[in-house]
Amino acid sequence: xxxxxxxxxxxxxxxxxxxxxxxxxxxxxxxxxxxxxxxxxxxxxxxxxxxxxxxxxxxxxxxxxxxxxxxxxxxxxxxxxxxxxxxxxxxxxxxxxxxxxxxxxxxxxxxxxxxxxxxxxxxxxxxxxxxxxxxxxxxxxxxxxxxxxxxxxxxxxxxxxxxxxxxxxxxxxxxxxxxxxxxxxxx
Numbered sequence: 001x002x003x004x005x006x007x008x009x010x011x012x013x014x015x016x017x018x019x020x021x022x023x024x025x026x027x028x029x030x031x032x033x034x035x036x037x038x039x040x041x042x043x044x045x046x047x048x049x050x051x052x053x054x055x056x057x058x059x060x061x062x063x064x065x066x067x068x069x070x071x072x073x074x075x076x077x078x079x080x081x082x083x084x085x086x087x088x089x090x091x092x093x094x095x096x097x098x099x100x101x102x103x104x105x106x107x108x109x110x111x112x113x114x115x116x117x118x119x120x121x122x123x124x125x126x127x128x129x130x131x132x133x134x135x136x137x138x139x140x141x142x143x144x145x146x147x148x149x150x151x152x153x154x155x156x157x158x159x160x161x162x163x164x165x166x167x168x169x170x171x172x173x174x175x176x177x178x179x180x181x182x183x184x185x186x187x
Contacts, residue, residue, distance in 0.1 A: 005033070012053055016144065016184035018046035018062065023182035025064050029154070038073035041094075048184050050131070050144075054099050059069040062180075073123065085159055093118045099123075111148065117157040124182075126150045133184070142186040149179050 003004040025044045028036040046062030068090040069080050081088045098113035116119050130146035137143055154160075154176050 013049060013051050013057075015187040016048040016050055017187055018044060018048070019143070019183045019185050020044050022143075024180070026179045026181075027135065028179075029176045033040075034142075035112050037071065037076075038120045039069055041065065041068045041075075042070055043068035044180075046182070047095075047132075055103055055109065058101050060087075060096070060101075062096045062182075064095055066092055086118060091117075096124075096126075115150075115152070115157075118159055120157045122152075122156055122179070124150055127158070143183050144186075145181070145183045147181050148178065151177050 002155055022045065023044050024040055026038060026040045026075055028038045041064045043065035044062065046060065049055035049059045060109040066086045067081055068077045069077055069086065069088075071077055071080065080086055083090070093116075096118045098111050102110045102112075104110055107129060111126045111128050112123065113126075126148040127150065128146055128148045131144040132146070132152070134142045134144050153174050
């Protein structure tokens with residue numbers, strides 16, 4: 001009696017650690033309804049579990065320290081760290097954990113998952129370019145990079161502080177564009 005064995009599939013799953021020295025998490029928001037103010041978070045960490053044979057099986061998690069916010073204005077940074085905005089004492093991190101990755105086209109992905117800001121978690125979809133082909137750095141490490149963007153409404157995450165302008169309108173816009181340019185190092 002012969003038995004037929006099921007064909008074995010080979011998956012190549014690798015782990016990659018976010019390199020904070022070569023990564024940036026930026027945001028921009030309208031100020032006084034006339035121009036964008038940009039800022040970034042200096043402390044970002046995360047991991048990518050990459051299924052090289054099927055990107056859709058990959059996973060990514062990232063954490064940002066909210067107190068690491070920098071906008072090139074110490075007074076504004078202090079206000080953003082206060083209870084009016086990020087309330088960094090109560091909510092020390094922002095985080096993202098993917099739940100689904102879809103290949104849109106060659107080099108273009110949609111990464112869906114849970115984004116937590118100010119203690120509020122919402123399901124979001126990042127538009128992602130990458131990952132780039134692996135490259136060796138001068139020290140023998142293998143690196144890849146991705147660039148991800150999303151637009152969110154800050155009020156959806158409990159960031160509701162604002163003030164009216166004498167001329168009409170508001171001081172801080174509701175729509176925030178988040179851009180992540182990150183490098184990962186193969187573990």
